[in-house]
Amino acid sequence: MCSDRIRLASLHSKITSAEQAAALVKDGMVVGMSGFGGGGDAKVIPRAMAERARQGNLKITLITGASLGSGLDGIMSDAGLLARRMPFQGDPVLRKAINEGKVLFIDQHLSQVVEQIRSGALPSPDIAVIEAAAITEQGHIVPTASVGNSATLALLAKQIIVELNLSSSPHLEGLHDIYIPEKRPGRTPIPLTKPCDRIGTAAIEVDPAKIAAIVLCESPESAATILPPDEETQVIANHLIRFFEQEVEQGRLPHNLGPLQVGVGSIANAVMSGLLHAPFTDLVQYSEVLQDSTFELMDAGKLKFASGCSITLSADCGKRVFPALEHYKDRLVLRPQEISNHPEIARRLGVLAINTALECDIYGNVNSTHVCGTKMMNGIGGSGDFARNALLTVFVTKSIAKGGAISSVVPMVSHVDHTEHDVHILVTEQGLADLRGLAPRERARVIIDNCVHPDYRPALNAYFEEACTRGGQTPHLLERAFDWYSNLEQHGHMLKP
Amino acid sequence: MCSDRIRLASLHSKITSAEQAAALVKDGMVVGMSGFGGGGDAKVIPRAMAERARQGNLKITLITGASLGSGLDGIMSDAGLLARRMPFQGDPVLRKAINEGKVLFIDQHLSQVVEQIRSGALPSPDIAVIEAAAITEQGHIVPTASVGNSATLALLAKQIIVELNLSSSPHLEGLHDIYIPEKRPGRTPIPLTKPCDRIGTAAIEVDPAKIAAIVLCESPESAATILPPDEETQVIANHLIRFFEQEVEQGRLPHNLGPLQVGVGSIANAVMSGLLHAPFTDLVQYSEVLQDSTFELMDAGKLKFASGCSITLSADCGKRVFPALEHYKDRLVLRPQEISNHPEIARRLGVLAINTALECDIYGNVNSTHVCGTKMMNGIGGSGDFARNALLTVFVTKSIAKGGAISSVVPMVSHVDHTEHDVHILVTEQGLADLRGLAPRERARVIIDNCVHPDYRPALNAYFEEACTRGGQTPHLLERAFDWYSNLEQHGHMLKP
Secondary structure, three states, rough: OOOOOEOOOOHHHHHHHHHHHHHHOOOOOEEEOOEEEEEOOOOHHHHHHHHHHHHHOOOOEEEOOOOOOHHHHHHHHOOEEEEEHHHHHHOOOHHHHHHOOOEEEEEOOOOHHHHHHOOOOOOOOOOOEEEEEOOOOOOOOEEEOOOOOOOOOOHOOOOEEEEOOOOOHHHHHOOOOOOOEEEEEOOOOOOOOOOOOOEEEOOOOOHHHEEEEEEEOOOOOOOOOOOOHHHOOOOOOOHHHHHHHHHOOOOOOOOOOOOOOOOHHHHHOOOOOOOOOOOOOOOEEEEOOOOOOHHHHHHHOOEEEEOOOOEOOOOHHHHHHHHHHHHHHHEEOOOEHHHHOOOHHHHHHHHHHEEOOOOOOOOOOOOOOOOOOEOOOOOOOOHHHHHHHHEEEEEEOOOEEEEEEEEEEEEOOOOOOOHHHHHOEEEOOEEEEOOOOOHHHHHHHHHHHHHOOOOHHHHHHHHHHHHOOOOOEEEEEEOHHHHHHHHHHHOOOOOOO | OOOEEEOHHHHHHHHHHHHHHOOOOOOOOOOEOEEEEOOOOOOOOHHHHHHHHHHHOEEEEEEEOOOOOOHHHHHHOOOOOOEEEEEOOOHHHHHHHHOOOOEEEEOOOOHHHHHHOOOOOOOOOOEEEEEEEEEEOOOEEEEEOOOEEEEHHHHHHHHHHHHHEEEOHHOOOEOOOOOOOOOOOOOOOOOOOOOOOOOEEEEEEEEHHHEEEEEEEOOHHHHOOOOOHHHHHHHHHHHHHHHHHHHHHHOOOOOOOOOOEEEEOOOHHHHHHHHHHHOOOEEEEEEEEEEEHHHHHOOOOOOEEEEEEOOOOOOOHHHHHHHHHHHHHHEEEEEEEHHHHHOOHHHOOEEEEEEEEEEEOOOOOOOOOEOOOOEEEOOOHHHHHHHHHHEEEEEEEEOOEEHOOEEOEOOOOOOOOOOOHHOOOEEEEEOOOOOOOOOOHHHHHHHHHHHHOOOHHHHHHHHHHHHHHHHOOOOOHHOOOOHHHHHHHHOOOOOOO
């Protein structure tokens, strides 16, 4: 039945049910799973594991690439399966459990997860659960719509469960480029010098004897929900594209803007869509998640190559792209997230990084993760990998949220994910602040003048001016730095009524 | 007279006085200068420039490697010469001017300075002032006790002033390894795979036609003030060395601990001295500043190779080492700070990074720069380059300061330089907190139990426990997070009397 999908005959005997495969997972185990941003998740085995947890004592540490799609994180959390979860998530049910302290969440730079497992800083997986499009003649695993951390998780795990997705495109084979950095000491440079370089193998070269179970399924890929650009995101994209035009004109950016990294989310998506009508051609992407916009730009002849570690598409776009994968394949590569996000490569290539801020402050520090300083939203993801090492680092956000009750620019961010050192450009629908080469007091002036909503500008000006009277490299009124959060809690608005 | 020091005869006509050389510097210029941590500074020309500023209108932007020695930053600041200063300083007079807003200070990751000049994010130098030990037959510049940013500053400047230090050791020639990463796009990997690799040239290959003036001097190298270990720093070193022993035993660190990066300062110095009596051999350094401890460990047969970008020694150690440089030369290399601190190399080599924190918080965020959140101490320096990319990242600090009026562990740091993601190990004289793989609530428990001074432990416990009742991934009481700084200001003690 599936001899083209499992080409090592001796593995046919490993085919089993999701329930029996899930029974291999024991209480207290560390489980590695494929999946990044909703692409390439195992789909039936996590559900079977959740079911087992509901019936008895089963708690695990779960390590994935990044977030899982289809509500899987919520299903597993709800079943009480998850004791510890890393390195990223984006599920409302799991988020609630994390913020209630019921699931311990270790939020991490996505490029560093497997490096930390290798160094012993994080536990090594007992079992890896990997969605596959095929198993080769050698027993090697061909991933589906993401690589994420799947390769190293599978290589380090004692046992592997493969979830073979019969509905995945057979053209996924050959799309991936699996490269694992060598052991330290003695590691040599990662030999990647262009986004389109292929430096590894097409499949994950595991020892087939470790494959303990194969579960067949026919699950469709999770569909991403991407909001279309609204008026504000469109204006943000316009500010940014005008700025890029100037930078190219002045020779500070190459004509094709350099390798683009664009984060997940509606603003980033609007920026990418904005490039459809911008005067830049021969674009290339060196990014994490490839979204709808990648394929729109390819179809328009604007984007000539895209490197990522995951493909996550809306239902409509997925219906169009996955069956036509053969047509895009020579312009695409999926890599391990360690390589897609590697500091060595981001700096070498001179990536242009565009990511979304939850909030920023008048000095350019960015909070990407914690609502009001305490509640986790999703996680830092790859934003730090890119922001620190890019040629140009941009953060975008709308200037206000909740109908104006919240200003996204505050006196001092309630949690810092990216320090002032790593933020070159801030953009809101109000305008763009170019912070390069500026001292903190200059940055404050430029941010307040350009990025802040008019309703909040007088209050931020007053804070900054009073703070300056006290002196310092980075003037603040520490005793009032967080007043806006107290106001929000007490009065439902960051400014007192 | 100095034909062995200036070996390109046509340059002899460029010899001039410091005053005449300084007259090449015009108001508003961007000046690049050699110097890193007090090693390799030009000494007479900066004084002549300061003198000119005292006599008339002369304000410049000054870019160096890092801090200058011999009070030079103070002299230039005092003379009103400095309008803008980057990327690091450590001078009390300049510090005061910065915190009064009189000098605009751009605090930067030291690996990124010249990359940002190349990309146009920072201004390119009009003039470079470089201390040299010699000028070669080709007119290339041999630096003295540091490379810092000297190579790229000299290569990018329109004009170069060389300060030829006749008292510098002729054996400095051959010590340096000048490698400049290629242009982007098209940059290839930096071909360094071991701390002892030599990948560049022995001198800075400038066009000799750009050398506009050569000033001869006989200035001794600045002497560093390094405090000997006291009881607390000794205990910190002991905690850390015991931890390293366990890590080696469990196979998580190599027998020689891997390439060591150790920051400047008395605690870091105590740790290095502690290695004299520890059971580790074949140590290697891949660091920024090589201090007294480097040579003590070499003399003891413990350290077999040291790579840095600067040598900064106490007066006594300098008197011993510089005249004997020939003896150490095959075990030493000085590189541009872009390479000594490069993320690509730190990650590839698996550096063990030990740096000093000004303060940290219960979740492991570290403030390296801002006293009470506003006043600049020195700058972030290279700590972020290493902390983000090391195999193991350690921050050390005494648990209290000012006789107990200040706790170095606070509810929330008043300024973030290194986020929780980049901090693996925290050590005070109270003990060591291993934060690897822990969620924030677990980190708080481990830090409070192990690192906090007993006088502050109950207050931090109370803060943390009350914060937990409000929930969140990273529980806080925002409205009271900075109370300890207000207490300190009002009552002279972080805890209310």
